[in-house]
Structure formats: C-alpha cells, structure tokens
Amino acid sequence: MARPRMKTRKGDAVKIHYTCKLSNGTVIDSSEGKEPLEFTIGKVEVIKGLEESVAGMKVGESKTVTVPADKAYGLYHDEWVLEVGRDKFSEDWRPEIGLHYEVPRENGQSTTATVTHVSQSSVTLDFNHPLAGKELIFEISLLEIV
Numbered sequence: 001m002a003r004p005r006m007k008t009r010k011g012d013a014v015k016i017h018y019t020c021k022l023s024n025g026t027v028i029d030s031s032e033g034k035e036p037l038e039f040t041i042g043k044v045e046v047i048k049g050l051e052e053s054v055a056g057m058k059v060g061e062s063k064t065v066t067v068p069a070d071k072a073y074g075l076y077h078d079e080w081v082l083e084v085g086r087d088k089f090s091e092d093w094r095p096e097i098g099l100h101y102e103v104p105r106e107n108g109q110s111t112t113a114t115v116t117h118v119s120q121s122s123v124t125l126d127f128n129h130p131l132a133g134k135e136l137i138f139e140i141s142l143l144e145i146v
Helices: 048-054
Strands: 013-022 027-030 037-040 062-067 081-085 100-104 110-118 122-126 136-145
Touching (some): 048 136, 081 110
Antiparallel strands (some): 013 027, 110 122
C-alpha cells in the first residue's frame, strides 16, 4: 500500500486560506470567513509568488511569506501612465480620480486604466495594475490537497 504524499507539488489542486497584506499591514484580500481558495499548482491560476510559496507545503502547515512585486502584480512602469486630452472622450463622461476606465484595444478586448488626475484639458490614465510595484505579505494555511 502506497503512503500518501506529504508535500504539495506541481499539478496538485490545493485549498488554502490566506490573508494578503501590504508591507504597511493593510489587508487587501483574505479568504477569512469565505470559502478557501482552490487552485492547481503550475497552472498559473494565482500570482507566481503565491503559487511558489504553496509548493512544498504540508497539509495543516501555515506560514507567512513576502512576495516581491515581480512575482506578484509586476513592477510599476511610469511609461504606462498617459495624459490624454479631454477631447478624446465623450462629452458626457465625467472622470473622477480613482475611477476605472475601460479602454478598447485593437484585438476587440479592453484594458482597464485608473484615472489618477483630472484637469479641464486632460485626464491622466494609469494602465499599471493597482498593486504593481508593491511587495505583498501572505499568511497561508494549506487545508488540503484535493
């Protein structure tokens, strides 16, 4: 009779509970009080740093890991912040700082930008992910290998 495997590895479907924080302690996401997060290691269903952190864990194990920006939502790119003339938008659009704006792409899909500045003549759009450039701290508990 084969002994059950103790540690997770690529290809395993896992269930975890997690809390994700910024380096200043602000909680940005958590599965606390919700269903656990389920994903398959190696299928790129979650950010790379979280996936790498769960690989090799044992069921029942908990740990806290720091995920650098390049293994989370990527580095922040100043060149992805664009100032666009107000004349490029419909006259009835009322931009506000923090508003997410869907920008159509040539391939028929769209990209989301965040409005970061508004003036009478222009709107500044940031195409970086809101968490780009940020180190994330995860508290992880491996509940089961599915």
